[in-house]
Amino acid sequence: MVCRPGHENNPLEKIRHTCAHVMASAVQELYPGTKVTIGPVIEDGFFYDFDVARPFTPEDLAKIEAKMAEIIKRNLPLEKQVMSRQEAIELFRQKQEKYKVEIIEGIADAEPISCYRHGEWLDLCKGPHVTRTGEIKAFKILHAAGAYWRGDEKRERLQRIYGTAFESQKELDAHLNKLREAEARDHRRLGQALDLFSTMEEDGAGLILWHPKGGRIRKVIEDFWRDAHVKGGYEIVFTPHVARRDLWKTSGHLDFYQDYMYAPMDLEGVQYQLKPMNCPFHIKIFKTSLRSYRDLPLRWAELGTVYRYERSGVLHGLLRVRGFTQDDAHLFCQPSQLESEIMQVLDFNLNMLRTFGFTEFEIYLSTRPDKSVGSDENWELATGALKGALEKKGIRYEVDPGEGVFYGPKIDMKIKDVLGRSWQCSTIQIDFNLPERFDLEYVADDGSRQRPIMIHRALLGSLERFFGVLIEHYAGAFPTWLAPVQAIVMSITDAQEPFAREVHAALKQAGIRVDLNVRSDKLGSKIRESEMQKIPYMIVIGKKEVEQQTISVRSRRKGDLGALAVADFLPQMLKEIDEKTC
C-alpha cells in the first residue's frame, strides 16, 4: 500500500489511501477468504486488487460501498505498527495472505516494515494515513475490472475495484460530473450521433470507415496540413502500402517490429508485406539520386496509411486502431543543421496544434535507453540538439531518462484537451539506424561522402487518433472552419422555399458547407435538429425575411443574432473560417 511517490503528505492522498484500506477491510468483512494484494493511490483516486473466488458484480460493489460507509462511521483510529521483517512475514503467513508475504520478501532488509490497523483489520503499509476513518468525507466506488498479480498475465488473476475520494462531497460531485462530461464527449458516441465515422466491427476490428461528414473534416484537416507543409518548406510525397519483404529486412522492421506487422502475402512467389511505417519508402526516394550537401535539409511529408497489428483487447474507437494514416515526415540533414531543424519542427508543430485549438502541452525529452544502436558521440549530438532546441525556444519540458527509441532520442508532445486530459500525438525522433542500414550518403562541400541524419516526425500523430481527440476536445461542436456542415438554411413555411433556396445557393457559391431544410416541420424542430447536429450557423427564412430580403442568423453558441443582409453576414462568416477562429 503506497501513496504516489512525492505526494505522501498531500491530505487528499492520505484520504484516498485510507479509503483504499477501508475498502479492502469492507471486502474482507463481506467476503471472507478473499486475499488482499496491493492498492495504491492513483491520479484520480485509488484501486485495490483482490484475489477472490468470483468476480464482483454491481450488487457486490453496492454492498461494499455500504459497508465502507459503515466502517467510516465507526470512526476507527488508524494505528501504525512497526515490526521486524520476520514478525511481518509470520503475521501475514498466519493470515494466509500470500501476496503480502511475497511483497515483504521483496522489501530491502534495511527498510522498516510497518502496518496500519483500523479496528480488527490490518494491512502492510508504509503510510501515511489520516488519523481516523471518519475523516473520509466523500468517497465513491467506481467500477471493477480484471487485473493480474504484478501485471503479469501468466500470474494469478485478480479483481480490481476502482474508487475515489475527496475532501468534500462538493469536490466529489464535481469529479463525478467531469466523468459524466467525459462520457458525453466520448468520440465513439459522438461519431455515431453526428454520423462522422464507424468502425468495421465484424468486418475488421480496428479499421475505420470515415463517413461523408467525417470525410469533410478530414479533407479540411488534410488540405490545411498540406498547405502548411508546402509553406513550411516540405515536399509532399506518396508511397505504396506494400513492399517486398526484403525492404523490411533491410530496414530492420522484421527484426524489431515483426510482432506488429501483418503476415506476408505471396505474389508470384515473392513475399510482400503491408507497411507498418513509411520511413523506408522515403529513404528509397532519397537513394534515387546522388544528394549534395546543397540539397539538405530535405523535408518530405506524407499522409501515409500504415497497418499495424494490435492485440484485440487494446482497440479503442479512433484512438487505437489497426490501420491509420500518419501525418509523417522525414527530414534528412547535416549534423550541423540538426538543432535548427528541430527548432523549426517545434515551431511548426506548436503553430499547427494551436490552430486546432489546443493551447496546453506536455513535452518530454526521452534519452538513450539501455539497449540502443549508434555511437556515443551521435547520441550526445542528437540529445544535445533536442535539448538545445527546446531551451532556445524557451519550451518547458521534462526529461524521461532512458525512454528514447533504440535508434535515437526523441521529443514527445502530449496535448491537453478542455477537460485537462492529455493525449500523445506528436513525436520527433532522431534516427541513426536507418541511414546506416540503407547506407545513406550525401556529398559534402569537401567532396567526401557523409551520412545524413534523419529525423522522423509526426505532428497530429495519426489522422484517426487526432480526429478522435478533436471530437472529444470540442464535444463534437467543431469550430466553423472544421464543421462538416457550417450553416443550414431553414424556411418557416413552404412559401419561403424559393428565397431559402436562393440563400442556400449563395452560401454554397461562396464555398460554405451549407445544408437546406425546407421540410414542412415547425421551426422549433428544425432548430432542435440543427442544434443536435452542432451546426455553427442556423439561417432562418420567414415571411419577414423574404419581404426585407434579409436572413435571421442563429449562432450555435450565441443564439439569435437578429436579421442581417446576406452581403453583411457572408464576409463575417468567411473571415471566421479563414482565420480558423475557435
Next chain:
RNA sequence: GCUGGCGUAGCUCAGCUGGUAGAGCAGCUGAUUUGUAAUCAGCAGGUCGUCGGUUCGAUUCCGACCGCCAGCUCCA
C-alpha cells in the same frame, strides 16, 4: 492476447423461470404551413452477433468463434 461484463429493428433499449419478439427516436406516406431545442396520424422495418449442441420446440440453456465495453498490457 488475458480477466470480467455484454451483443434483440438504422439508434437507444424492454422482453419473468425455453413456446419463433415489443417501445421510443430515426425512415417512408399523408395531413398540417408552423418564428428560434420535438405537430399529428398511418406504414414499413428484426434468420434476436455467427456456427454447433441439448430439447418436441432455443432470442432464452450449454459450447466454440466473431465483435463491443471496463481493465491488464501496449501505443500513433
